Amino acid sequence: MTTEQIPQSGIDLLRIVRINEEIKRVVGVSFKINIMALNAIFLAKRAGTAARGFGVLSNEFRTFSQDLRSGMAALTGMVYGCVREVSLSLQDLRLTRLLREANQLAPQAALSAILSRREQQDISHAENLRRLRRQLRLALDDAFQMVELGGVLAKSAKIEAAYGQAFAVPLAQVSGEFDQIVEEIRASLVSLRRSAFFAGN
Amino acid sequence: MKTTKTIFQDGNHKWVAIVRDPARPNHLIDTNEYLVTHGGKGLLLDPGGAEIFPAVFSALATEFDPSALAGIFASHQDPDICSSLALWLEFNPQMQCHVSWLWASFLPHFGGTTSTFVQIPDEGMNISLEGLMLQAVPAHYLHSSGNFNLYDKIARILFSGDIGAALLPASESGLFVDDFDRHIRHAEAFHRRWMGSNEAKRRWCERVSQMEIDLLCPQHGAIYQGADVQRFINWFDEMQVGIVNA
Numbered sequence: 001m002t003t004e005q006i007p008q009s010g011i012d013l014l015r016i017v018r019i020n021e022e023i024k025r026v027v028g029v030s031f032k033i034n035i036m037a038l039n040a041i042f043l044a045k046r047a048g049t050a051a052r053g054f055g056v057l058s059n060e061f062r063t064f065s066q067d068l069r070s071g072m073a074a075l076t077g078m079v080y081g082c083v084r085e086v087s088l089s090l091q092d093l094r095l096t097r098l099l100r101e102a103n104q105l106a107p108q109a110a111l112s113a114i115l116s117r118r119e120q121q122d123i124s125h126a127e128n129l130r131r132l133r134r135q136l137r138l139a140l141d142d143a144f145q146m147v148e149l150g151g152v153l154a155k156s157a158k159i160e161a162a163y164g165q166a167f168a169v170p171l172a173q174v175s176g177e178f179d180q181i182v183e184e185i186r187a188s189l190v191s192l193r194r195s196a197f198f199a200g201n
Numbered sequence: 202m203k204t205t206k207t208i209f210q211d212g213n214h215k216w217v218a219i220v221r222d223p224a225r226p227n228h229l230i231d232t233n234e235y236l237v238t239h240g241g242k243g244l245l246l247d248p249g250g251a252e253i254f255p256a257v258f259s260a261l262a263t264e265f266d267p268s269a270l271a272g273i274f275a276s277h278q279d280p281d282i283c284s285s286l287a288l289w290l291e292f293n294p295q296m297q298c299h300v301s302w303l304w305a306s307f308l309p310h311f312g313g314t315t316s317t318f319v320q321i322p323d324e325g326m327n328i329s330l331e332g333l334m335l336q337a338v339p340a341h342y343l344h345s346s347g348n349f350n351l352y353d354k355i356a357r358i359l360f361s362g363d364i365g366a367a368l369l370p371a372s373e374s375g376l377f378v379d380d381f382d383r384h385i386r387h388a389e390a391f392h393r394r395w396m397g398s399n400e401a402k403r404r405w406c407e408r409v410s411q412m413e414i415d416l417l418c419p420q421h422g423a424i425y426q427g428a429d430v431q432r433f434i435n436w437f438d439e440m441q442v443g444i445v446n447a
Contacts, residue, residue: 095288095291098252098254098255099291101255102254102259106258106259106263108262108267110267111292114291114292
């Protein structure tokens with residue numbers, strides 16, 4: 001790596017931090033879904049047989065919330081890996097710069113050998129970061145598919161609510177909230193996908 | 202690049218001061234590094250911060266083969282003392298760093314592994330450099346709570362770390378103190394603010410007064426020699442330290 005790339009690592013770190021903040025937001029929302037799904041299950045039980053389908057969908061929402069949290073935990077792990085690689089890169093760039101300056105002032109065969117070894121390490125950091133970036137992108141795509149399923153569940157819940165007889169109105173309200181919250185998550189994931197961090201190699 | 206100045210030599214036993222880098226950025230405090238060599242091996246005292254590594258390394262290389270460095274002596278844990286540790290270890294991973302036991306688990310944040318650090322107990326210890334016995338002399342709380350000076354009985358040199366340090370203006374860049382009264386004005390504020398204990402200071406003054414010292418070499422500023430050594434000890438003994446108006 002060259003000294004011109006130092007700011008790029010700093011920018012990468014900032015982008016990763018933003019990704020992490022968005023992931024934290026999604027995790028927060030998924031907790032909310034879990035509580036909403038529990039309330040919906042109780043409501044469906046009170047509504048009895050007319051809301052049996054709604055009850056099944058509410059259970060699916062709970063599973064969706066748990067899957068989403070697991071997905072986000074995996075993403076957080078990958079984000080940590082990216083932070084580690086970028087931090088090591090930044091640290092190595094500084095040390096390499098200082099060793100290079102020393103070698104320019106007092107050329108030493110041993111220093112030259114250290115610098116070539118460091119160049120290999122830099123290449124390895126860049127490769128690791130590329131790999132983690134790809135993995136993170138794939139995991140985001142998986143999360144996106146999960147949210148598509150959540151959207152289908154919310155739409156189905158709206159239809160089932162209409163069969164809720166006396167409970168049709170409160171059930172419709174709950175299914176509307178499900179829909180809203182899934183859209184909120186979708187917006188977060190879209191913003192994550194657009195992160196310039198994924199534009200790098 | 203820094204310059205080197207041999208301040209003691211007897212055969213292959215040598216003390217070299219690595220000082221005064223004209224290219225040093227002003228935001229970095231100026232530091233003195235010292236190299237003790239004996240029997241073809243070297244011990245680097247307070248090797249300095251990471252940012253000045255190129256200047257110290259290149260100056261040292263003009264005097265001595267850097268691959269023959271056996272170790273580092275760190276008077277305490279500050280970044281201007283040894284944040285360059287990782288770079289020196291990169292050059293010679295077997296190098297050992299002698300430091301107060303208090304900092305042995307702190308310094309690895311700068312670099313090194315368990316095998317890098319030789320922990321100096323509070324009462325001090327002897328450090329052998331190819332048969333030359335150097336003495337780690339306790340100077341705790343002056344200013345660091347785990348702090349050591351290094352005494353070479355043969356050369357009659359005391360490396361005093363931050364004790365005796367002076368923040369000199371650019372116009373006074375001599376290696377040795379030539380006018381004690383003028384020089385000490387630049388040391389006063391530093392000692393009053395950085396040194397934390399009058400009791401520790403008193404004990405240090407008593408201890409070093411009993412030593413034969415021709416040169417008292419601080420990590421910042423100029424070297425005290427001859428009568429100025431005792432003059433400094435007396436001055437320090439009388440000063441009230443550990444006081445701040447806040």
